[in-house]
Every structure is written in structure tokens, then in C-alpha cells.
Amino acid sequence: MPNSSTSLALQFCTYQPDIDSRRKRVDRNISPTAEILIDDTICQNPDVWGRYFLLIFWFWQVPETASFRYLEQAIRAWQSLCWSENAHLLDIHHHILSQQQHPQAQRFFNNPLDQARHLLIIYLQPKCVAAAKKWFAKPEEGFGIALEQVSDLGRLLKRFDLGLRHTTLRAYAEQRLQGKIRDHRVKEEGTKRYTSGYAKLRYSTKTAIRYALQSSGLNDSQIRRIRLVLKSFAEIYTTKQVGKQELPPPSPEQLLQMSDRCNQRASSLKISPEFTPQDIQTILDTTIHALKHHPLNRDRPLVLTTIRGADDEEQSLLDTIEDKNATGDLEDLMLQEVRDYLRELVDQVFMERSTYEKNLLRLRDGLGLVQREIKDVLYPGSSKDQSTVSRHIKALKQKFCHGCIQEIQQTYPDVFSQGESHDVVIAQLNDHMTIYLTQYSQKQGQFLLTDIIQQLDASDRQMLVQVQTQPDMSTPMDVLDIHKSLHASFIQAIHRHWDVDFQKTPSLHYRLYDFIDEWLHDCLLSYE
């Protein structure tokens, strides 16, 4: 087994224990524990390198157990990993090591936490790209935000269970990312952006300010002192100017009031020394400077994103990352049987719904129509507001949630007694119920397409397969005709089986083409 890859792996951690630590008594249980951890929970899974990086990251986060001993033992246990299945990830590692002389990389090589953290971020970058493309018109803008979320590994991967067999780290991170990126887009676009000094100071969030000050290298005590000043600023700074991007600096009188205010509160908060108006001004300027140079959504960790190929040309590191071993499907964190039961419940509850309710789900979760479009299809020419559809869908989702949770409560009551708040457990079950419901609703349309495909001539099917498998090939006219015929058949099938008539809303026909294109490939593959 030991080969050049092994030597690379041993070079992964440049950490050297100091003399004092070598003198500490060695815990005899560490070695077998670390080996079990590595062999049973990491090596058994396809995304072994990602889990290994995460293990290093977790060890380093928890002071009591992140003794260098665990880390050393984990690295030694690593020798049993199967190298050939993770060669592409070793390319990343090899590349990182090759950058050792790069000035920006020095800090990276001084600390195993940094190494693990950065490698993990690289490992998760493809999911950042996917999330950015889905939620932002300009993916590069969303990518930065996604990367910022991924950089907060402790939060993003907090609940990831190393022993979970059916979920890859990437799939788990993707699900968490999607929600965060969407929320970020709402936040970014839903609020004014204040770009100038005092306006920014007045309207920045605590999180943004804390991040900016930490990124500026200030310690907790300094930040706490600054936060007291900012609280007094929020209380005292007023201006007659309204709704402006530029705000004037505080007046001398306001600075004096702020310093008095801070001095009034400082002793009870154990903050010293005393504040003068000049101190206040300096602190405000420092914070504005920090906010300007360390904005929350644009600061990037050091990530080495390019490599030099064999012909010495720079290539994107992302191109070298191939998720060859990921299963793709996301399972939840609960018992397998609870998951299976939940899936069955969703199917059963769906079948018990009225035709109207089923169509709401088929159109929204299945075909991806928005509420306005659903209203147009189900109530063509009506003056009904789309809020009617919205209310019905919300009521329906609540019924689903209530019905499924009630059943699980009776059948698997232990799920709710694991220590987590009931609301949190219900939220987790609800998240997965939503996923299963979406999958089930999508299948409704897929079944119709499968039936239609089965009735095509073999030669027509062959042409469609060819186009799907050779996307760069220009589409012949014959295939376009088959597509049109498929589309027409799909509309008829929807009308016949769902009692939904798309003929009355020709403006939405393009949505059906989208659905057909998206699912046609899967239908053909499964058929062939």
C-alpha cells in the first residue's frame, strides 16, 4: 500500500507537536478510537476525503478533545484509506502541496485546521456553483455568497453525522446551501444598500459589523468596547436628513453625548478605559473602515482555485473535481425505517386528496408553475386573485404536514424524545416530507411522458435518444416535429388524466416544453 500517495498523505499535516506535549501521558484509548472512527465511519463511505477533512475540522474546533493526540492518531490511521477510489481528491492535495512556496499559502501550511478547512471548501465548491446558478442571474455574484456560506463550515455542516451511510457531504451541503442562498437573495434585493460611511454604520447588521471587526484583526475585548460605542451611536445619532445614502458625521455635541453615554454604562459592563469624544470618533472611523474593507458577502478565505496542468497552463481547479463516487440522493438524518414510512405516508396522503388538490401539487411541485400561472390554468379568464391559489396551497401543505406528523407520532414516538425540541424535529420531518412530496408530484408528469414515449415508433425514440445524448449536435427538423408532437400529446394526456386544460393558456406552453426537456432524458434512459 505505501507508495508516493502515502508519502503525500503523510505530508498533509505539517503540524509538529512541541516538546511539552510529547511529555504528556498518552491516552491508551486514543489509537483504537481514532482507527475505528476512520475505518468504520469514514472509509466506508464514498466521500471519504471530504469526511476526513471534516473530522480534522471538528477535532480542531473542540478544545477539550482536539488534543493533537487525536489528530496525530487520525492521520496515522489514515494509511488504511483506499487511495485509488479517491485519486481525484489526491490531485487537490498534490496541488496544494505544490503551492507551498507561494507567499499566500504560508499561513495555510502552518495549521492543520486551515488546511482541512480550505480543502473542504474546495471540495464543496461545485455545490456553490450549482446554488449560484439556480438563484442568481449572474452566477458569479451568487458564487461569492455561496462560498461565504460554505466558509462557515461549523454552521453549515453542524448536524452532519459522520456515520451516515447514505448521504454524501456534498449532497448534505447542497441542501443547506440552497435555502441559505435563496434567503440571501431575498435579503440582498429586499433592502436598500447603503454604501457610504455613516449610512453604512447606521444600517449595518450586528453580524456584518462583528465580521468586519474580527476580519480587521481586533480581539474580543476591543470588539466589545467598540460595540458599546456603536450602541450609543444608534441611540444618539440623529439627523434631519431622511432616506439619504450619504449621512453627515455626528456633531461635536453628539460625540460628547455618546462619550457620556458610554462612560455611564461602561463600569456595569466591565469595559475600560473611559471614553472621550475623540475616542468615539476614532472608533466610529475604525468601524467604517472595517466595514468598507471587510464586507460580509465579499470576503473570501484563501482558496487556491487554479492549478498548473502538465503543459504548464493554468486550469480551473474546479474542472479537476469530479464527483465520481457521490450517490446524489439525499436521505435525512433519521432512521431508515422512519424515512421509508414518511415516504409511504406522503404517497398515501397524496392519493387521498381531491382532484383539485392533487392538481395544485402537480402543477406547482411537479411542473414548477408559479402561483399566478396556476391560477391562469385552473381559473382561465377568471378575476380570481392568485392569493386564492396561494391560500389553498398553504392550507394543503399544512394538512399534509399535520397528517404525516400525527401518524409518525403514533407509530414512532421515540423520534420526538431524542433531546431536540419538538419544533425542531417536526421541522426536519417537514423538510423531508416536502422533498418527498415534490418528488412524488414530479413523477406524476413523468409517468404521463413515459406512457407517451412507449407509444412512439422505435425509430422516433432512437432519434430522440440521439439528440439527448449528443447535445452539441444541431437538432434535425424531424426531431423538432417529434418534439412538437410530444408536446401536443402531453397536453392531451394532462387534460385526460388530470382534467387540466392547457389549451386555454397558450402562453404557458413553453413551461411544458421546459418540463419535457428536463424529464425526457430520464424517461428515455429508463426506457432504454
Next chain:
Amino acid sequence: MMSFEDLVAIAPDQVCIPITSEDHKTVTADIQRTPYSNDAARQQAYYNLLSLRLLRTWLADTLEIEPPSPWVAEDTLPSVWDVVNGTAIQVGGDRLVVIPNGDRPLDELSVSQEWVDHPDWCGDYYLAVDINTDQQWLRIVGYTTHTLLKQGMFDDIDRTYCIPVDSLIKDLNVLWVAQDLMPPSKPRVVDLPPLGSETAQRVIRQLGAVKAYSPRLDVPFSQWVALVTHPDYRQALYVERTASAVVNIAQWLQGQFQQGWTAVHAIEPISSKLAIARGTSSSSQGERLVIDGKVSLMVQIEPLNHATKDTTSSEYRVSIRACLSQPLETAQYLSLSCSGGDEDDCQASSPDDSNLELLPLIGEAGEAFEVTLVLGDQQETVQFML
């Protein structure tokens, strides 16, 4: 910027409520009729009242119940909003504490300690509400429980419990289902000692003098929470803090002018011709410089029914005028408006006009009104009471 339609399209599962012009107008009018100690408190009250109105309607529609009530009498809500952000609504046996965040990014739910650590105010659930007045929407970002909030971070600088938005439960269906199937146990909050009457009066006097910002951080939490959760003490504090924020112009008839106002005797009275015609000379005028001294605001009060300077006269006529103390800059406008009473009157000037005058108001003793002056990008509002 994200319109309501965009928001619904991106986040169809979130509770998003449009803010109509009518909503904005009625809430604004109600806020303007009520005194608050400073502009920040008034803005806070606006967001809270808007949230309360919209969410009560939404809850009634969603749960098919009568519109739920706030946890205290509605007419006492200004005394809460003048000093604390948040509103509690009783929905059946549960208390939802609504924490609005207006017109700025929302990264974390920040709940004042009063809502968490006092048995009379603590909630079962806490809702994070995001308000965008430009794009006219309100959305419920998520919720958390008392237990989860207590496990969050406590910020002693501003005495708030904070929980990141990412940690909130986004789908409100979870709240209704949990409430129905697995209602959480009531929060266990230690009873805090009440405030004695003498101590309360002393603290009210001390905190009543603090008008520029909320005084909630100026005394130890135990004293503050005992004060603010006691209806009578809280109301007394509110009166103390807002008394001088409102100009009682009826007192001018007895020669009592508040700080910042100058009695005007020598200058020609406003609408002097009318005064002569009526044969009355019992009016009083006051003048004050506003908007950084650029505008002189003059107000005249005159009792009707030919009464003498008797402040118990039932009706008064109030005349309002604004004069520029320096020439207008190019393309700058001065506007003067008044709200309250039966009608609004508004005038806007052109660059050639340095004087504005409103039609006289007629009001009864105890009525409140507000005068707003806008000069370019600066604005100032003065509250009056007859």
C-alpha cells in the same frame, strides 16, 4: 429591489403580506396622532403597529378565528413601543411575540430581554418579521421557541437574546402542527420582585428625563422589567417622557412657553386682518427656529367664542406659518403640512416664496396635531396639543 411579486415567486412557502397604501396611510395617521418621545420611537411604533394590524388579519384568515388581541389593552401599546420593540399577540393559549425589523437587512432575530425573562411578558413563540416599506411588503422570516431563544446568544450590551436567521424555523406550518399535536410546555421563568411605589416613582422621574433614546439600559434589568411590565408605572413613564415632546400651546394663553419657544408680541400677528375683524385680542403667538435654524415656525392660538385667556375654552383657532430665515437654494422647496384634526392641509413653495401659511385649524381642548416642515432633504416634525 425586490417587489412583492418577485418575493412571492422566489419564496412561495414564506408568509408574505402586501402593504397597501391604505394600510400605510391609516397606520401613519394613527402614529401621528399619538405622542412619542423621539423619532426613533415613533418609527419603531410604526413598524410594530403595522405588523400587529397585518398579522392579526392574516392569523384570523389562516386559522379561521377571530382576530387575536395583543396581550395588553390596545390603548396602552404606545407606552410599550416608546421604549421596547415588539408586540405580543395571544392566539388561543399561546403567546406569539412579534419582533419587526424595518427597512434594513435581517441577519438575526434580536429579542429584548423583557420578552424572555419576565413571566408576564415571555412568549411561547417568537416571530421574526421583515418589513420593506419601499417595496410594500411584510414577510415572516421564521420563528423560534422560548427554549431555543434562551439557548441562543445573550448580548449584554443591548440586553437582547439573539439567534441567527438561519437557525429559525422557516415554515409556519410546523408551528401550527407542533402547537396542535405536541404543545410545548409553558416557559419556566422565575418571578422577579415587584417594584415598590416609592422606588418606582423615583425611577420614573429619573428615566422620564431621558427622551432621546429608550432608557431601558439605564437601570438594572430587574428594576427596568418590573417597571415596564407594570401597566400603571409604564404609563406614568410614558407620560413623563412624552409630555415635553408635545407642545401644549393652550398654556401660551397664560404666558407659559416651553423651552425653545419664544413669545412673539411685537411682530404682526398672523392673519391680523381677520383678528381685527373679529374684534378679539386674546391670542398668543410663539416662534421657534427649526431645521437647523433655517426656518422660523410661528404658531398663533386664539380661543373662540370671545372668551378671555381662559384655557378651559372649548374651542381654539390655530394659525401656522413658516418663514425662511435665508434664501432658498436653487431647486429647493419648502413645504409645510399639518395632520390631525379633521383635515390635512399642505402647501409647497416655489423658490420665490419664503413664507408659507396654512389654513387655520379649529380644535377643542385636548386635541393633538402635528406640523411637518420639509426643506430640501431635511425634515422636522413638531407635535402640538390644545
